[in-house]
Amino acid sequence: MPGSAEDPTGHPAAQERGAEAIERTFRRESGRALATVAGVVGSLDVAEDAVQEAFVEAVRTWSQRGVPDNPGAWITTTARNRALDRLRREARRGPKEEEASRDAGRGPGARGHGDGDGDGDEAVGPVRDDQLRLIFTCCHPALTPAAQVALTLRLVCGLQTPEIARAFLQPEATVAQRLVRAKAKIRTARIPLRVPPDHLLPERVPYVLACIYLVFTEGYAASAGDALVRGELCDEAIRPARLTHQLMPDEPEVEALLALLLLQDGRRAARVDAAGDLVPLEDQDRSRWDRDRIAEGVEHVLAAARRSRGPRGRGPYLAQAAIATAHSTAPTWAATNWAAVVAAYDELSAMSPSPVVAVNRAVALAFRDGPVAGLEALDVVAADPRLARRHMVPATRADLLRRLGRRSEAADAYRHALTLVTTGPERRYLLRRLAEVTTG
Amino acid sequence: MHYLALLFGSETIEPGTPEFFAEMAAYEAFDRATGSAIVAGEALHASDTAVTIRPGGGEPLVTTGPYAEVAEVVGGFFVLDAATLDDAIELARLIPAASTGVVELWPVVGSWMGPLGPGQGSDRYMVLIVAGADEAVAPGTPDWEVGMAEHGAFGAAAGDAIIGGAAVHPPSTATSVRVRGDEVLVTDGPFAETAEVANGLYLLRAPSPEAAAALAARIPVTPKGAVELRPIVDFAALMA
Numbered sequence: 001m002p003g004s005a006e007d008p009t010g011h012p013a014a015q016e017r018g019a020e021a022i023e024r025t026f027r028r029e030s031g032r033a034l035a036t037v038a039g040v041v042g043s044l045d046v047a048e049d050a051v052q053e054a055f056v057e058a059v060r061t062w063s064q065r066g067v068p069d070n071p072g073a074w075i076t077t078t079a080r081n082r083a084l085d086r087l088r089r090e091a092r093r094g095p096k097e098e099e100a101s102r103d104a105g106r107g108p109g110a111r112g113h114g115d116g117d118g119d120g121d122e123a124v125g126p127v128r129d130d131q132l133r134l135i136f137t138c139c140h141p142a143l144t145p146a147a148q149v150a151l152t153l154r155l156v157c158g159l160q161t162p163e164i165a166r167a168f169l170q171p172e173a174t175v176a177q178r179l180v181r182a183k184a185k186i187r188t189a190r191i192p193l194r195v196p197p198d199h200l201l202p203e204r205v206p207y208v209l210a211c212i213y214l215v216f217t218e219g220y221a222a223s224a225g226d227a228l229v230r231g232e233l234c235d236e237a238i239r240p241a242r243l244t245h246q247l248m249p250d251e252p253e254v255e256a257l258l259a260l261l262l263l264q265d266g267r268r269a270a271r272v273d274a275a276g277d278l279v280p281l282e283d284q285d286r287s288r289w290d291r292d293r294i295a296e297g298v299e300h301v302l303a304a305a306r307r308s309r310g311p312r313g314r315g316p317y318l319a320q321a322a323i324a325t326a327h328s329t330a331p332t333w334a335a336t337n338w339a340a341v342v343a344a345y346d347e348l349s350a351m352s353p354s355p356v357v358a359v360n361r362a363v364a365l366a367f368r369d370g371p372v373a374g375l376e377a378l379d380v381v382a383a384d385p386r387l388a389r390r391h392m393v394p395a396t397r398a399d400l401l402r403r404l405g406r407r408s409e410a411a412d413a414y415r416h417a418l419t420l421v422t423t424g425p426e427r428r429y430l431l432r433r434l435a436e437v438t439t440g
Numbered sequence: 441m442h443y444l445a446l447l448f449g450s451e452t453i454e455p456g457t458p459e460f461f462a463e464m465a466a467y468e469a470f471d472r473a474t475g476s477a478i479v480a481g482e483a484l485h486a487s488d489t490a491v492t493i494r495p496g497g498g499e500p501l502v503t504t505g506p507y508a509e510v511a512e513v514v515g516g517f518f519v520l521d522a523a524t525l526d527d528a529i530e531l532a533r534l535i536p537a538a539s540t541g542v543v544e545l546w547p548v549v550g551s552w553m554g555p556l557g558p559g560q561g562s563d564r565y566m567v568l569i570v571a572g573a574d575e576a577v578a579p580g581t582p583d584w585e586v587g588m589a590e591h592g593a594f595g596a597a598a599g600d601a602i603i604g605g606a607a608v609h610p611p612s613t614a615t616s617v618r619v620r621g622d623e624v625l626v627t628d629g630p631f632a633e634t635a636e637v638a639n640g641l642y643l644l645r646a647p648s649p650e651a652a653a654a655l656a657a658r659i660p661v662t663p664k665g666a667v668e669l670r671p672i673v674d675f676a677a678l679m680a
Binding site for chain 1: 441481523526529538545547579585609612613614615623624627628629
């Protein structure tokens with residue numbers, strides 16, 4: 001897909017300064033180049049080295065001869081040639097571990113050893129896309145979620161290790177080691193570079209979606225870290241979500257996730273104020289929402305809902321996207337379709353019961369049926385030990401009590417929440433509310 | 441590519457009981473379903489027959505019971521031949537222990553050495569080598585080469601008593617597989633956060649438990665490591 005929808009550069013490449021062009025190209029093209037070359041040579045390690053070498057080569061030649069018309073194709077071709085050169089050199093030196101490691105990743109066309117069950121497992125369908133294979137490899141369940149996220153950002157999104165470290169507020173060495181370990185596992189344990197066969201897709205797709213959503217929420221929860229970097233993280237999550245949807249257009253949950261990200265991201269600009277404080281949805285300046293993003297999200301929700309009428313029914317991302325739709329399309333907080341929100345939370349609870357979902361449902365119920373109904377629902381979930389150390393329940397109770405005008409009870413609940421809250425912006429928000437109910 | 445599948449579970453079934461034969465039938469079904477993908481595999485007698493041997497200051501420290509005090513103990517193993525980890529997981533999920541306990545998949549260094557398929561005789565023992573979680577080293581490193589030389593010396597000394605064995609890659613390459621209902625749960629690394637993790641396996645033949653223990657005590661282990669000696673179930677004798 002040359003010139004994807006997210007391509008930010010519309011102006012002549014020759015006018016760009018070499019280094020900037022390379023950096024931009026790297027971000028945009030390295031995942032694609034890596035996926036293609038890995039598909040050709042069957043080894044992630046060889047492909048990654050080759051793509052790095054191609055960019056080094058680019059630094060040297062582009063500054064002299066200018067940026068080529070199609071920098072992505074240049075990088076991919078150069079990297080592929082480098083990788084094939086290396087394999088030829090190694091072949092001359094004799095087969096060893098290298099050959100063994102290359103066989104591991106081969107999908108279609110691989111030598112079908114070990115297919116002892118004889119039920120035709122090896123007959124994989126046509127390759128759908130190199131990048132999709134790469135995403136499934138990065139999001140393999142035999143890797144920890146943290147490793148999946150780091151690998152996806154590094155290999156699919158083309159982020160450098162220091163950028164990933166900055167985004168996650170972790171030491172660079174930690175992220176670097178995590179990446180090394182994950183890649184060693186892919187190589188040694190032979191995690192295949194392939195799109196899983198159809199019978200495995202229902203259990204594997206959720207890992208891909210969870211990983212992409214984790215990348216996004218890391219960026220969206222602008223509670224800590226460099227806001228700019230975190231904003232980029234949201235964009236980086238939307239890119240593979242879009243890609244996965246393009247490559248698997250018939251999977252409703254994939255489209256629902258894309259919708260969810262677009263709908264939430266559409267509100268991003270209004271989510272934090274100038275001082276960096278969190279603005280609750282209720283108080284957000286809705287004129288600052290990105291209407292185009294939200295409209296695109298709504299289109300995808302509707303499409304995903306249409307496609308979910310089959311036997312497998314609606315999945316958790318569609319329910320979450322339905323909630324996001326109600327919020328993102330409401331002209332005001334009061335005019336939100338609370339009945340739809342409560343219904344979607346009910347749906348979500350039925351699929352995967354969680355105390356956090358139950359608290360959010362209580363809030364929605366409070367706006368549909370009044371704060372007292374919300375408090376009653378909250379009391380039911382408050383005893384859940386998984387919430388005991390979190391500020392969520394007392395903060396929600398405080399808010400509902402405040403709305404009922406029960407100020408001293410609200411103040412107590414705010415104080416309780418303040419003993420549990422961990423992030424700066426949320427602490428400041430609770431302090432502000434506490435001041436409101438204790439003064440004036 | 442060979443994967444060592446270690447089968448963990450809370451053992452409640454005594455060999456020879458009806459439950460035991462029901463479980464055996466389940467394993468036979470697994471055998472039939474997977475065919476040539478199974479390179480080797482044995483069931484072990486209950487863990488109260490286990491002997492754990494640790495390197496001491498002078499004499500090795502011998503205790504009864506498994507190497508770790510956890511609810512789930514090793515009940516057997518398979519060596520699986522699979523092209524990729526996905527193929528190995530597809531096999532592992534069919535192992536009955538995956539539904540009642542957990543199966544750990546460890547990539548084998550090189551390949552399994554020893555007899556193919558089930559062996560015979562009640563004079564056979566499995567020795568599981570464990571190492572401190574921070575002691576496991578990757579093939580190709582100097583520490584690895586030293587270890588290989590030590591095992592080479594043990595092999596020369598033990599001779600025909602060794603009837604099988606494998607070394608495995610470090611724990612960061614392991615994968616745990618559980619099946620609960622319709623769900624297959626795949627996680628990174630060994631299933632339990634124990635101080636010691638699997639590092640390799642020997643199958644030994646010895647005339648008596650004492651002789652087996654004496655032999656096992658000579659297996660080289662890392663300073664924080666140990667070996668766990670377990671008698672292998674002789675199905676031929678049970679069926680007779």
